[in-house]
Amino acid sequence: MIRTALAAATLLIAASPAVAQTQQEALETRHDRALAAGYKALMLCSAIAIAERNGASRSPESVAAWELTGVQAPLDAVIRDLPFTIRRGPEGEVAQVAVEWATDMAPRVAVNYGADTGCSALPIGAKVEGGEPSAATKPARPSTLLALAASQEVSPALVDAVGSAFEDRYGTGTRTTAVLVSHRGNIVEQYQSDFEENVPQRTWSVAKSIAATLVGAAVKAGDASVEDPVGLNYWRGGGGIDPRNAITIDHALRMASGRYSDTPGNRTDPLYYGGSSVDETATAWPILHPPGTVFRYANNDTLIAVKAIEQWLEFYPPAGFFAKLGMTHTVAETDWKGNYILSSQVWTTARDLAKLGQLYLNDGKLPSGERVLPEGWVKYVSTPSGPQPPTGTFGYGAGFWLLNKEEGVPPDTFAAIGNRGQYVVIVPSRGVVIVRRGEDPAGAGFDIAAFTRDVLAGLGGD
Known part of the structure; x- marks a missing residue:
């Protein structure tokens, strides 16, 4: 105990x-x-x-x-x-x-x-029979700091950029735990002392990009289409039809369902920490705008996109998909009823996230050549179709953020982004994946665009 x-x-x-x-x-x-x-x-x-x-x-x-x-x-x-x-x-x-x-x-x-x-x-107030706590513990891992490692010479500029991520250059008060840069098969990585390559962290909203990837796998299998309604079967009767029945998987992935949410991102605290279920928390919000007309970043939209493929996930759970990608240190968690919380609750490592990014660099194909995402899926998730965020400089595709307007960043750059400083930046034209993990405190922001520019500059031309 x-x-x-x-x-x-x-x-x-x-x-x-x-x-x-x-x-x-x-x-x-x-x-x-x-x-x-x-x-x-x-x-x-x-x-x-x-x-x-x-x-x-x-x-x-x-x-x-x-x-x-x-x-x-x-x-x-x-x-x-x-x-x-x-x-x-x-x-x-x-x-x-x-x-x-x-x-x-x-x-x-x-x-x-x-x-x-x-x-x-578990829900608030739930009582669990657990017997007496066990005194068994596993030994603590000694603190280590892994050195940079790569199969080719690393430029001083790249070493400087990666090292500076652990300081304050890219945001005062930020706390970087891991950085990994993958460039055409060569990897540079560095970790904070409490972390190493097999220690996972929560992805937070990087999970939304993982959710979009799983939707893509379902589409590739022929079991879903992004034009399908989310299938929650809202009210029908008395000659009327609930307009929420028009919400498609595409609307949900693009944060354009038109539904109300109580806060930006609709914090979803009852689900994330309160022990409620996805069904209780995410499905019943009312509609305020026609689907596809207004951008509103919301956890609930990702959750209903996942609900749309939940029958497919029963036969092809995330763990199996992760195994195919070699993401063997990744776990997608569920609520206590077994619904995947793929808006936030995935735990993984920097190396596994780099494998996710590499899948997109490879146009949805595994190193073996097997295609696991549909042809054109990379373009689909990285294209700003439909309404866009009304503030900020990043655009939005389908489950991924877009850095297409950032000065000094290639316009094909897109990223998975999560709370507390989780980033997976994918630059197809440069063959680069950049992973930055953090535990940034509330109010501290890591400048991922500046970091991306410096990493790309450190990698040189090509």
Whole structure:
């Protein structure tokens, strides 16, 4: 058993709210604590269990220093002091993580469901029979910093760009954990001391690009078309048809469903940390605009695109697709009902993300020559068809961001981008994939366009 030793009296929420709080404020405070506990349980479970699956290790202290620091407000002020317990199974594997948050409620629990689907957060208040926690632990990995490695001479300019990613050149306060540059078969990589090549991190919204890739695989198999309705079968009756039935997979991949969301990106906290399911959280939002007319970046749109191919995924789960690509250190997690949370909840390594990027450099074909994505899929995901983001300089394709207007960056450049500084930049005209992993705190931004320019300059012509 691993358990924090802080005094519970100072950590657990009081049974009744402070007098100065309104009833609603007290309710929101309590809800924030429940979310913070779910966040902590899931991060500890996933980070440690999947690292050990990959033959590496993470300690709770390492997760606290990286994944559990710099979280968005108001969770950040709560999360670090919540007591936790890690329960291990008979073979020493992580079985559950429980985090206490209220004296009158069960702890928040994340359960490890196995090598292929990782950990899931259970609903708030769920009680789990886990028996006595096991004292079995795996030894902590010693801190190391891998040197740059490549099969050809690396230019000083490229060494400088990669090294500077771990400093503040590309954003004050950013925290880079890994950088990998792949150029025509040659790889340069560097890692922060708590990470190495087999230690996974959560992809956050890079998972949206993985979701688009899986949709492409379903299209290649002939089991889906991007023009198909998402198939949620909204209301029909009384002579009327719900306009949401017109939403296609293409609309969903391009963030153009026309549906309402409560915040930009519709934070989806109840699903990500609250233990709700994809069906409860993502499917029922109302429509405000005709599909295909307004860009609104939303987790829910990716989730309904994945729902559209869920029957295909039952026969061809992500784990099998990852194995084909050689992404053997990647796990797509699910909610507790088994729905893939492919808007965010994938854990993977820089090397595996480089293999995803290489698939796109190879026009959807494996090194063996087998085609796993349809002809023209690269153009499809990287073409700004339909409505575009109203702010910022990046465009949007289908599940990928576009750097087509960035000065000094080739116009065919597109990227998978996720929270806390996750980037997979693909430059087909240069044969380059750039992976940057981070645990950037809320409010700190990594300038991926500037980094891309410097890396490409460091690689020289061709």
